[in-house]
Amino acid sequence: MLRHLSSAALVACLLPSPAQAARDDLHRFATCAGRLSALMTHQWMFDGAGSEQTAIHRRAMIGLIDAIILPDEGPQVLHWRLSAKHAHATLLRRASFNRDPADAAWAAQMAAQFTSGCLGLLPHTWSS
Template identity: 60%
Template sequence: MISGMRCFICALTLWLAVVAATAHAQTVDRLRTFADCAGRLSAVMEYQWMFDGAASEQTKAQRAAVIELIEAIMPQDAGRQVLHWRITAKQAQSALLTRATFNDDPGDAAWAMQTAERFRAECTSMLLS
């Protein structure tokens, strides 16, 4: 009887550890997604300031909404990592927008703009759902 109880307690402890690890991994995945989107939307907003000022206000509001999501789930010790993710995503999105705008190859420019737009749309669509 004692042996069976120990086995049950060990199994329960293991199951709780797996559930906790899975929940943590899901939170990190969401946090990374939100950080990437905040960076991407920052790059889009800056691009719009240069080329389409009116659209930047909507992007600014969307970026603010994503930042609120980050702040809602970010652990206190994750600030540096989140900032790194945001900066990396912003640089990548900015590179795509620059490639799309200042490119001598129309096909490559179109690909870069479509890719940048797809990334932006993925971020804004999660705000609408």
């Protein structure tokens, strides 16, 4: 019995607390909102294609943030969003304006993977 109890206690210590899980989700949603903002701006810069759908996805991601954010977390969430937006915009520029085709292809692939991961967080009705 003691062996099972200590194993259960060890597992409980290794699992994130509900508060930590919520903060991880908040970070994930904020990062995705930033990435989607960068993608939307990038789409507007070229021809606008896809930017309306991206705006819908971005609003949905912000809705997820609004659902779990605590009153004192606003500044941190803004920092996460802006950092992710800057990083993703840099990746998109690298993909679009790069003289090295292999590096441009890598950047485009990474940007697509990050975007796809974010869209996978949204309920199906928002991501279709």
